[in-house]
Amino acid sequence: MxxxxxxxxxxxxxxxxxxxxYSEALTRPPRGWIRAIREALGMTTAQLGKRLGVVQSRVTAIEQAEARHTLTLASLEKAAHALDCRLVYALVPRxxxxxxxxxxxxxxxxxxxxxxxxxxxxxxxxxxxxxxxxxxxxxxxxxxxxxxxxxxxxxx
Structure with a gap:
């Protein structure tokens, strides 16, 4: 170029x-977006697991991985889709x-x-x-x- x-x-x-x-709206909740949205929707981990095609304990592991910053983008995108959300990904320079x-x-x-x-x-x-x-x-x-x-x- x-x-x-x-x-x-x-x-x-x-x-x-x-x-x-300057948007605080994009700041990840302390326990992660998946859990925050799931709880706000009133959805259980078992219900989200069914939508993802995984067992309830796997949903808990996914939420914990997001909170620890170890969840892959692919897994995050699948969870977003199961929650009827769109994954938005950006690097925002300081x-x-x-x-x-x-x-x-x-x-x-x-x-x-x-x-x-x-x-x-x-x-x-x-x-x-x-x-x-x-x-x-x-x-x-x-x-x-x-x-x-x-x-x-x-x-x-």
Whole structure:
């Protein structure tokens, strides 16, 4: 994917995910969604088991696995279907994707400039803070303009 297409994809995802970022509605109940919905519907574990085609003790195990974060998405989707629900799955970034990429580019640029700064200081050729900041800004932009998977390499 070209860098400009990646940037467009990030902006589109940021717009879609922004609403979810602050939504408490998607916070999983302490004992899990399956149990919360089953109980709210007034359904027993035996009744849900019949809808899932499993024994009652398996429903209890499924609910416990969800509460422990060990339930597979496939099992969660089957339970959702048995409860006449739709499984919604999303990764919600803690900050906008565009900001994550810019932060990473700034970190990489800072590391690159640090080695140059060190060499120049050894040769008594220090650079003014304003010039250094401008250089950092230009380097960050260059990294962003060609950013690909190398942005996430830890070698620098």
């Amino acid at each position: 070209r860098p400009e297409d990646r940037a467009t994809a990030r902006r589109n995802l940021d717009r879609r995910l922004n609403e979810l970022k 900050k906008p994707l565009e900001e994550l990429v810019e932060d990473r580019a700034r970190l990489k640029a800072g590391k690159r400039l640090e080695s140059t700064r060190h060499s120049m200081a050894l040769e008594a050729q220090g650079v003014a803070e304003a010039d250094e900041q401008e250089q950092l800004k230009r380097m960050v932009q260059r990294i962003l303009d060609k950013a690909g998977s190398e942005l996430w390499e830890d070698g620098e």
